[in-house]
Amino acid sequence: MISIHDLWKDYNSKTALRGVDLEIEEGEIFGLLGPNGSGKSTLMKTLIGITKPTKGKVSVNDMDPSESETEVKKIVGYVPESPHLYESLSPREFFEFIGSVRGVPTDSLERVERLIDAFEIKDEVNNDIGSLSFGMRQKVSIIAALTHNPKVLILDECMNGLDPKSVRVLKEFLNSFSERKGTVVYSTHVLEVAEKMCDRVAIMRKGNVEAVGTVEELREILKSQSLEDVFFKVTEEEDFEPIIRALEETL
Numbered sequence: 001m002i003s004i005h006d007l008w009k010d011y012n013s014k015t016a017l018r019g020v021d022l023e024i025e026e027g028e029i030f031g032l033l034g035p036n037g038s039g040k041s042t043l044m045k046t047l048i049g050i051t052k053p054t055k056g057k058v059s060v061n062d063m064d065p066s067e068s069e070t071e072v073k074k075i076v077g078y079v080p081e082s083p084h085l086y087e088s089l090s091p092r093e094f095f096e097f098i099g100s101v102r103g104v105p106t107d108s109l110e111r112v113e114r115l116i117d118a119f120e121i122k123d124e125v126n127n128d129i130g131s132l133s134f135g136m137r138q139k140v141s142i143i144a145a146l147t148h149n150p151k152v153l154i155l156d157e158c159m160n161g162l163d164p165k166s167v168r169v170l171k172e173f174l175n176s177f178s179e180r181k182g183t184v185v186y187s188t189h190v191l192e193v194a195e196k197m198c199d200r201v202a203i204m205r206k207g208n209v210e211a212v213g214t215v216e217e218l219r220e221i222l223k224s225q226s227l228e229d230v231f232f233k234v235t236e237e238e239d240f241e242p243i244i245r246a247l248e249e250t251l
Contacts (some may be wrong), residue, residue: 001026002047002152002183007056009042009207016042018207020056027193029178031194032187034204035235040187041081043204044154047185048078060152074102077145079158081187083137087130091121091140094121094129095147102148118169135161142170151172153177157185159193195227197220203234 002024009017017039024030032040045051046058049069058065065072086094095112099105114120119139124132129140139163145153153174159167174184174197188194194201195215203211203218211218211234215227224230 003059005057008054010054016207020209027178027181028199030186031198031201033123033201038204039207048076074149077150078154079141079145081156083141085129091125098147104148105140119166152183182196191228205235
């Protein structure tokens with residue numbers, strides 16, 4: 001389980017998180033939604049100890065990431081919005097490196113071979129990562145996050161750049177992972193995906209969590225037809241008429 005209480009993060013004169021409170025249950029696929037700059041990525045980074053909070057408490061499986069970063073990383077797989085990879089290594093070398101850092105013996109990496117096949121990177125697995133396309137690098141980042149069989153996945157816009165088949169493979173994996181009591185925290189701007197995949201969602205705006213619940217609960221409370229309608233009501237960005245009129249005037 002993940003517990004977040006009164007979490008604040010300041011960067012000099014900017015406040016990225018403002019008193020965030022969340023409880024994310026074991027086995028839950030939890031969606032983080034919000035406009036750019038709403039605090040989603042900062043929140044995710046605090047869950048694995050990359051970013052230290054200014055104030056507040058975070059607990060991941062009863063561990064504080066800011067105090068036990070190494071231990072937390074042994075049970076958490078993280079895919080950042082932009083892949084951070086060693087470009088001079090091949091994907092296979094990178095997976096072996098991640099496995100060694102996470103304490104996975106080389107002869108216990110059979111699951112990596114299955115993931116290589118599932119995400120169809122076999123033809124590129126011995127080439128330098130620096131030569132790969134963005135979509136292929138994203139697949140490498142996802143496989144690396146799964147190398148040590150984590151209990152928790154923190155996925156920041158992880159479907160960016162993926163081909164449709166890989167998106168489907170990832171969705172099916174996440175559903176299976178959740179059924180096996182794995183916990184997923186997933187941020188996306190693709191609201192249709194969140195609506196179908198997530199057990200609950202939190203909508204963030206300017207560092208605050210403005211709404212939390214199942215999609216059905218939020219639609220009912222806000223009398224909305226879709227998660228998209230809920231999103232724009234909560235983030236106060238629902239009035240598109242002036243924008244549409246301005247675009248029409250350019251035609």
